[in-house]
Amino acid sequence: MRQIDFFDTTLRDGEQSAGINLNTAEKLKIARQLERFGATVIEAGFPASSPGDFEAVKQIADTVKDSTVTGLARAVQSDIDTCWEALKGGAEPHVHIFLATSPIHMEYKLKKTPDQVLETAVRAVKYAADRFPLVQWSAEDAFRSDPAFLVRILNEVIAAGATTVNIPDTVGYASPQEYGALFRFLKENVRGIDRVKLSAHCHNDLGMAVANSIAAIENGADQVEGTINGIGERAGNAALEEIAVALHIRKELYQLESGIRLEEIKRTSELVSRLTGVAIQPNKAVVGKNAFAHESGIHQDGMLKNPETYEIITPALIGASVEPLALGKHSGRAAFKDRAITMGFTLDDTQMNAAFREFKELADKKKEITEDDLFVLFTKQQLEETETPIYQLDNIQVQYGTNNVPTATVTAATPAGDTVHVATTGAGSVEAIFNTLELLVKGDVHILDYQVSSIGKGRDALGQAIVNLEFNGTKLTGRGIAQDVLEASAKAYLNAINRQLVRESYENRKKQAAAAVL
Numbered sequence: 343m344r345q346i347d348f349f350d351t352t353l354r355d356g357e358q359s360a361g362i363n364l365n366t367a368e369k370l371k372i373a374r375q376l377e378r379f380g381a382t383v384i385e386a387g388f389p390a391s392s393p394g395d396f397e398a399v400k401q402i403a404d405t406v407k408d409s410t411v412t413g414l415a416r417a418v419q420s421d422i423d424t425c426w427e428a429l430k431g432g433a434e435p436h437v438h439i440f441l442a443t444s445p446i447h448m449e450y451k452l453k454k455t456p457d458q459v460l461e462t463a464v465r466a467v468k469y470a471a472d473r474f475p476l477v478q479w480s481a482e483d484a485f486r487s488d489p490a491f492l493v494r495i496l497n498e499v500i501a502a503g504a505t506t507v508n509i510p511d512t513v514g515y516a517s518p519q520e521y522g523a524l525f526r527f528l529k530e531n532v533r534g535i536d537r538v539k540l541s542a543h544c545h546n547d548l549g550m551a552v553a554n555s556i557a558a559i560e561n562g563a564d565q566v567e568g569t570i571n572g573i574g575e576r577a578g579n580a581a582l583e584e585i586a587v588a589l590h591i592r593k594e595l596y597q598l599e600s601g602i603r604l605e606e607i608k609r610t611s612e613l614v615s616r617l618t619g620v621a622i623q624p625n626k627a628v629v630g631k632n633a634f635a636h637e638s639g640i641h642q643d644g645m646l647k648n649p650e651t652y653e654i655i656t657p658a659l660i661g662a663s664v665e666p667l668a669l670g671k672h673s674g675r676a677a678f679k680d681r682a683i684t685m686g687f688t689l690d691d692t693q694m695n696a697a698f699r700e701f702k703e704l705a706d707k708k709k710e711i712t713e714d715d716l717f718v719l720f721t722k723q724q725l726e727e728t729e730t731p732i733y734q735l736d737n738i739q740v741q742y743g744t745n746n747v748p749t750a751t752v753t754a755a756t757p758a759g760d761t762v763h764v765a766t767t768g769a770g771s772v773e774a775i776f777n778t779l780e781l782l783v784k785g786d787v788h789i790l791d792y793q794v795s796s797i798g799k800g801r802d803a804l805g806q807a808i809v810n811l812e813f814n815g816t817k818l819t820g821r822g823i824a825q826d827v828l829e830a831s832a833k834a835y836l837n838a839i840n841r842q843l844v845r846e847s848y849e850n851r852k853k854q855a856a857a858a859v860l
């Protein structure tokens with residue numbers, strides 16, 4: 343059977359969405375999970391875009407071995423050199439070079455003629471092919487490009503050494519029939535197309551990204567690109583888990599294999615949602631929380647008589663079947679450690695001890711510790727290590743009454759090492775907390791978005807808050823988890839501010855190191 347490769351760009355195109363900012367540890371955690379999920383290629387970031395992106399791509403390339411790791415580069419030598427520095431430690435260094443080919447992009451954005459674009463693309467691909475064993479070239483906005491020009495430029499980049507050529511529908515404008523026809527046309531007209539991998543990359547502006555990707559596969563694409571949960575700029579990218587499940591469920595129709603481990607879908611989807619703070623719409627295909635819920639009486643009746651009446655995908659297929667036994671306050675260290683391993687966490691002894699201590703504290707407050715709670719405990723150990731001094735919440739007290747002015751009082755440790763007490767009021771409890779924290783951080787803070795949800799089920803479920811804010815002109819996202827949603831909100835606010843402190847300190851250290859070398 344023909345094999346379709348899955349190219350995951352959650353950490354590059356997905357991370358480009360408004361309000362998402364992941365730190366290196368979070369990106370590494372997602373990359374490891376994408377490796378378990380079976381992604382053929384993981385696009386870990388855009389190394390030339392910032393020192394933080396460079397570091398994340400490098401760490402991922404040095405760690406992940408079962409998937410190919412790539413980084414994005416503009417068609418310029420300095421970007422390709424930066425990618426090489428980030429990726430050279432990887433198992434099979436792969437670079438992804440892009441350059442726009444549509445008339446509107448060439449004229450207004452690049453201010454280049456088609457001949458100049460062709461020459462730039464060929465030069466960049468030749469330069470990259472001298473270093474990298476794998477070179478992917480993308481014709482940005484390919485779908486709105488002149489097909490004859492696409493053939494010309496693809497002929498040349500393949501001759502120059504590209505090993506994959508990608509045909510993106512950058513603005514999500516194509517219909518499945520049109521996108522499929524473009525692939526068929528390129529298959530029939532581009533010299534050497536059978537020697538390289540042909541890739542599809544679809545955006546979801548008209549809600550057709552998954553359908554378009556499948557149309558490309560039906561017409562000769564060897565690889566599909568997309569993100570987990572379909573996250574990405576504007577309306578997002580093609581959701582890889584939906585493509586993988588469609589190819590599996592309709593195997594008799596498509597006759598294709600993917601190397602995707604479908605049973606890792608649920609875990610991957612939840613990890614990406616939690617770390618990015620982008621909630622999954624309840625009715626989303628495959629991973630939405632209602633994807634397997636049957637509400638109406640007629641459907642429930644049918645399901646009881648024969649599940650196949652209404653269920654074409656089972657929860658077990660995507661790894662969402664039975665929740666493993668909940669742990670409780672009598673569970674021992676061995677069971678706890680064992681669960682961490684089955685959930686895909688590798689914690690060292692110190693992290694394991696700290697997680698176990700927190701587990702015992704939580705077990706005193708909650709009767710059952712679910713997989714969701716454990717996920718929070720384990721990820722916390724892996725993601726929260728930092729040497730940078732940050733704000734730490736010691737205590738929060740909120741007074742609210744229907745006829746009183748809501749007041750928040752906070753005690754926190756500051757990056758300077760002092761412990762301070764601040765208090766002020768607000769129109770509601772959350773506003774009082776945010777106003778108080780603004781006094782603490784002494785900056786200009788604007789709240790852009792704020793969401794609260796529960797993690798898992800039941801009245802004693804942990805609460806999660808996500809805050810998108812602007813701090814001294816920089817947009818940041820923070821997450822906070824606690825048993826109380828007000829405490830979670832305060833933690834999310836400080837988490838956003840702390841991310842900026844960690845990033846600034848990292849960038850300063852890099853600058854100092856570079857200055858010392860000079």
Ligand code: KIV
Pocket residue numbers: 355440480481482483508510511512513543545
């Ligand atoms: O959508 C797009 O065109 C891209 C390219 C950089 C491949 O993301």
Ligand code: ZN
Pocket residue numbers: 355510512543545
């Ligand atoms: Zn894209």
